[in-house]
Amino acid sequence: MPASLRELRDRKASVSTIKKLTRAMELIAASRIVKAQQRAQAAGPYARELTRAVSAVATFSNVDHPLTTEKENPRRAAVLLITSDRGQAGAYSANVIREGERLNQLLREDEKEIVPYLSGRKGIAYYTFRQREVAQSWSGDSDSPNFARAREIADALIEAFLTPTEEGGVDEIHIVFTRFVSMLTQRTDVIRLLPLEVIEGEEPPAADEVLPLYEFEPSAEEVLDGLLPKYVASRIHYCMLQAAASELANRQRAMKSATDNAQDLIEKLTRDLNQARQAQITQEISEIVGGASALADANAGSE
Amino acid sequence: MADETSGKHLEVALVAAERTVWQGQAKIVIARTTDGEVGILPGHAPLLGLLQAGTVQVRTVDDEYFVAAAPDGFISVANDRVSILAENAEMGHDIDLEEARRDLERAQATGSDTEAAQEDVRLAEARVQAAEKTS
Numbered sequence: 099m100p101a102s103l104r105e106l107r108d109r110k111a112s113v114s115t116i117k118k119l120t121r122a123m124e125l126i127a128a129s130r131i132v133k134a135q136q137r138a139q140a141a142g143p144y145a146r147e148l149t150r151a152v153s154a155v156a157t158f159s160n161v162d163h164p165l166t167t168e169k170e171n172p173r174r175a176a177v178l179l180i181t182s183d184r185g186q187a188g189a190y191s192a193n194v195i196r197e198g199e200r201l202n203q204l205l206r207e208d209e210k211e212i213v214p215y216l217s218g219r220k221g222i223a224y225y226t227f228r229q230r231e232v233a234q235s236w237s238g239d240s241d242s243p244n245f246a247r248a249r250e251i252a253d254a255l256i257e258a259f260l261t262p263t264e265e266g267g268v269d270e271i272h273i274v275f276t277r278f279v280s281m282l283t284q285r286t287d288v289i290r291l292l293p294l295e296v297i298e299g300e301e302p303p304a305a306d307e308v309l310p311l312y313e314f315e316p317s318a319e320e321v322l323d324g325l326l327p328k329y330v331a332s333r334i335h336y337c338m339l340q341a342a343a344s345e346l347a348n349r350q351r352a353m354k355s356a357t358d359n360a361q362d363l364i365e366k367l368t369r370d371l372n373q374a375r376q377a378q379i380t381q382e383i384s385e386i387v388g389g390a391s392a393l394a395d396a397n398a399g400s401e
Numbered sequence: 402m403a404d405e406t407s408g409k410h411l412e413v414a415l416v417a418a419e420r421t422v423w424q425g426q427a428k429i430v431i432a433r434t435t436d437g438e439v440g441i442l443p444g445h446a447p448l449l450g451l452l453q454a455g456t457v458q459v460r461t462v463d464d465e466y467f468v469a470a471a472p473d474g475f476i477s478v479a480n481d482r483v484s485i486l487a488e489n490a491e492m493g494h495d496i497d498l499e500e501a502r503r504d505l506e507r508a509q510a511t512g513s514d515t516e517a518a519q520e521d522v523r524l525a526e527a528r529v530q531a532a533e534k535t536s
Contacts, residue, residue, distance in 0.1 A: 144418050144486060147486050313449070314450070315451070
């Protein structure tokens with residue numbers, strides 16, 4: 099007999115508990131995705147208006163802003179990884195980290211020094227385990243990022259960017275995050291945050307839409323000065339919202355397959371259990387029959 | 402474009418980072434930019450300005466009047482569309498005046514040495530102003 103009845107029964111019970119757990123997590127993730135998508139949608143108007151305004155200023159004035167200027171001979175590159183705080187999301191964080199490693203490799207080949215910035219506990223755990231130095235890290239709200247957090251990250255990154263390279267500043271900033279394409283597809287993506295390329299927006303204005311000739315108050319330079327940091331924060335917020343939705347979608351998928359696996363296991367265990375019980379019954383019957391006939395033989399011999 | 406629609410109304414959107422606070426039609430929008438107060442009527446020339454002090458007054462087409470706090474924001478006007486963007490925009494009547502005053506006092510008490518503290522004071526001031534004007 100492969101396993102005793104009691105053992106099989108215990109295993110089945112524990113797999114059933116696991117299934118209930120993963121099922122609950124799947125449902126929670128599913129309900130949160132909707133919220134995350136709504137949040138991403140609600141943040142849309144702000145990002146759109148901001149992109150419009152920034153491209154208007156950039157088009158109508160030939161202002162060189164420190165945030166848009168490419169530095170000659172860049173030597174230090176900051177990489178911001180957006181990972182999740184919690185596991186149980188399949189390969190979500192692993193994918194981001196792997197993409198980050200690939201980017202690091204690429205930057206190193208260009209002889210740039212890497213300055214890592216991390217968002218999410220999983221990324222932090224990966225870096226601290228390998229005892230790598232991290233410039234700054236944030237965690238605690240990877241599945242529902244708010245704008246204040248995005249702003250905090252943006253401030254830190256802009257400050258690093260504006261510091262001269264010799265004093266520990268950086269020359270360019272990249273973000274590795276997961277883009278939420280649909281419920282089924284999430285793609286790990288790398289974008290360069292700074293120096294800014296203003297033209298590229300989430301929704302470029304239509305070709306026939308001519309930007310009006312704006313008056314600037316107080317001046318184009320100062321308006322740009324005020325707008326660009328907001329624009330950077332808005333981009334980071336966008337990335338974090340996308341990442342949050344992707345994390346939840348990944349978690350839902352991972353938990354769904356875990357639930358399915360648990361179900362398969364339960365079915366297999368039930369079959370084993372039935373077989374074992376049947377075997378036991380068969381054995382008992384044959385023992386009884388064997389005992390009875392032995393008794394009958396003995397009686398027949400004594401007569 | 403501007404001629405066809407001018408004399409009618411403005412399409413106003415007050416947008417915060419995480420949501421649209423208010424959207425509707427208005428007769429006039431008054432905002433204070435770093436260069437001074439501007440009143441925007443339908444047919445206004447395209448404008449991009451940084452807001453100072455951070456309150457915006459709006460009179461809607463139904464002659465309703467409200468004040469919103471939009472600290473650290475900016476305004477863009479084009480083709481009778483007015484967009485006011487501020488990370489923490491709030492409608493005046495959503496703000497509890499007493500609470501806003503307390504916040505302002507607390508912000509002022511912590512001093513204005515750092516940039517963050519100054520920003521706190523500015524934000525609190527804008528909220529108090531918006532709440533006062535509404536009530």
